[in-house]
Amino acid sequence: MRNLRVSADRIAADIDALAAITDPGRPWTRRAFSPRFDEGRVWIADAFRRAGLSVETDASGNLIGTRAGTVPGAGTIMLGSHSDTVPDGGRFDGVAGVVVALEVARMLAERGIALRHDLAVVDFLAEEVSVFGVSCIGSRGMAGVRPVEWLTREHEGRTLEQAVRDVGGDPTTVAPRTDVRAFLELHIEQGTVLEGSGTDLGLVTAIAGIERIEVVLTGQAGHAGTTPMDRRADALVAAAGLVTDIDAEAGARASRGHFTATVGEFSIEPGAANVIPNRARLLIDARSADRAAMEDFVTWVETRAGRLPEGISGAVRLVSDNYPTRTDAGLLTRLAAAADRVGATHRPMVSGAGHDTAFMARIAPAAMVFVPSRDGRSHCAEEFTENDSIALGAEVLAETVLALDAGE
Template identity: 45%
Template sequence: MTVAPLADRLDAELAELARFHDSAFPGWSRVVFSEPYRDSRDWVRARMAEAGLDPVVDAAGNIIGRLPGADPNAPALLTGSHTDTVPQGGRFDGIVGVLGGIEVARRLTETGTRLNRDLYIVDFLGEEANEFGISCMGSRSISGTLSAEHLDRMDGSGQRLGEAMRGFGLDPSAALGQPWRRPMHGYVELHIEQGPLLERAETEIGVVTAIAGIERLLVHFAGSAGHAGTTPMGERHDALVSAAAAVLTVDRVGCAAPVHGVSTSGSIVSAPGSMNVISDEAKLWAEIRSVERDWLQGARREIVDEITAETAARGVQIDVEWLNDQDPVPTDEPVRDVIASAAAELGYSWRAVPSGAGHDAAHLARLGPMGMIFVPSVAGKSHCPEEFTASADIAKGVHTLTRTLVALDAQDRPRD
């Protein structure tokens, strides 16, 4: 059965949701716990209610809408994504998956297509990385991996994550004890690719093979302050120069990845921060990503070894802290096959692609079979105001998602 989305309605809702952003910045800023985010979530709940989903908000702030199936005891299907953004981000990342899921439910109802299983559409709280250093807060809660240690993390002002959640009207303690208890038949997430592969290959649908693991790195450099005009170059212990050299090390390791691996230095701060004083302290934040677990482990060792050797030569001390954001997560092969078949049956070209970005789907994989559908990103742009996906491509993604969910619903088990 083919249940096509209404592309004009999707376009209108994408534009309407984009109204909720912090106008003090370029692009679309709707970061977790902000007022624009609060307002946008009221709007999302209203859209779910209009689609007949009877939405609820759980203790962790996930907005969950349910489309009842014929058998309330059957393992459920889930889809969704997130509607928060990075600062000065775009208006498609995550949002396509939430509004696309709502459109799937609405079109099933409008065409009289009733699934056997309940279908849940979820707008997960706080998928994007934030000042607390914890991404995918809502999906971690549902999957049972949100921890008390996460709630104790602080932002730059010294506020704990748990306090920020409580100030947003949530219950952080309950968020630790609410893993999804109903059997999950499968989870499928629609998302923009956020990279250039599909557009370059002129391919309409990406069938995601794996979600990259993410290792985040914080290095503290401790040198010696001194006068910039009188301290000889060979006698300096410059923390900022060591941090700058570490940036090049991080970049070099990522460039040497044999299959899929990337590395990024996101920020350096130094003290005392004056151009006529040698820096005695610096901090570097960086990350490495890959769908290859072995490469990630080797890259970690290589980065630490090279930074240690370089800083020792300059007489600078370091303290290295690694934060594992997530391990590489393969998608479920039978679910991939269903997605590929759905795209082919609808006449859409498809190809298998890895995801270098993290997603809520990586955490939902702990609950059952998981798959992801990508649609092309123009010029591969994402996490910036230029982020764009054509409405026709979004509609094809929603169409493929609908076909996939209907096919999974008809299976006794998506696994062999």
């Protein structure tokens, strides 16, 4: 292990402590707006205070620890991620980024290093898809782009507005934060690129845009035993061909740059063994860092859904449309220089997953650092990242913070 200023032992202990706060029998589950999440927030707030940070919950429900700089009005360098998890799979996803941000603040304090800028450590509220069916609630709020209509969403009799209040926020006063001069987030890769190439760190150049495209194919129901094979309008057979073509098309596009397409939802009607399906619905999750490539793919889906067997009709609907986000080139240059000084190998990468950084990039220069994931596993109990990898990423973030503060 390299000679680091950050403490790998403290990082490991913090991750272990948060992992212990989980729903009974469900490692690792600490969903936003749940009692376990609230318990985790208490632990994090206490850790912030022990590190000498002033603690607050902002209007959007984000938990923030701040270390004041020596130059009033110089602005804020912000580090962070999220502590909420998906069900059964959040030991490192998000948590590593919060803990690393905290460790950077601790290292600076114990070495007596004063910054001109304020340093803020943030645990964003509900980065994962929440019980209200929406994600990145806290970072959208900090960026001033959280839809106001979201506040009326309900889960078990509680609105999102009340849930944000319950964690200490004030959802009626959300406005974009204007003092952030730079935002950095460390995250586990959730893929196999770094591990497979033996690279220490990934420097994220873009966060993929995500399209959700619904396709409904309509045919004709009929008796499974009496309708001749050459007289059928089987919606499922037509849908099966479409799914196969979607996979092949996405594979071809992936050879030209990061691109994925997944049929993650699929249903047929009427759903009886002895009835020919007359309706098939599929939902495509498509992701790309290239907006033009994504728009072209949507056109391809519409065209392909118009080329169906006789008796089958298709309807295409864009369910959601999220643009890709480019990270800040200047910050990436600084991160690369910091990695070189620390002796960490690195490579540019595209993130196929969404992150809070995508919304912070709307109000400040923002960038991400990835650390390797074992076997690319994530959002599952087997998710694992070596602690030495996380500590190395923390050292690079610390080095970058010092360079940013000095104006280098």
